[in-house]
Amino acid sequence: MKARIKWIDGVAMLGESGSGHAVVMDGPPELGGRNIGVRPMEMLLIGMGGCTQFDVLLILRKGRQEVTDCVVELEAERADQDPKVFTQIHAHFIVRGRGLDPKRVEQAIRLSAEKYCSASIMLGATAAITHDFEIHEA
Known part of the structure; x- marks a missing residue:
């Protein structure tokens, strides 16, 4: 199993699975995030x-x-x-x-x-x- 996590900006990340799916992860604004994805x-x-x-x-x-x-x-x-x-x-x-x-x-x-x-x-x-x-x- 493989995964790849690409930094977007701030603390936002794009997680890509080995099976070809993607999910956005981010943090709360007080920690530098924009709240655009799940933690x-x-x-x-x-x-x-x-x-x-x-x-x-x-x-x-x-x-x-x-x-x-x-x-x-x-x-x-x-x-x-x-x-x-x-x-x-x-x-x-x-x-x-x-x-x-x-x-x-x-x-x-x-x-x-x-x-x-x-x-x-x-x-x-x-x-x-x-x-x-x-x-x-x-």
Whole structure:
């Protein structure tokens, strides 16, 4: 896997993935940014959310669960002093579908957290990660 980060100006950057996608990152004005993109630490949190949601959807589909929508809402706390690593992360899954089995949803989230989601497992080295979920009938 490769990535390239190109400085734009101030503290704005263009991140380019090895798969050919790009994202703008920037900082707040008080640190020299123009607030034109997400913060790098926000990218980490978004990456974890995408990674775990990918796993959960894949596991539920393999288990023949009819998911029609899935949202993961993440909240994180960071250390007060440098390095300001994540210390706590909570992932709240909102899963919508037809006849979803709560035990299968819970199992999919657990498997992602404990076995499959590389981002969650890496961030779990510094942060206490918790999960919960709600199911809505489609």
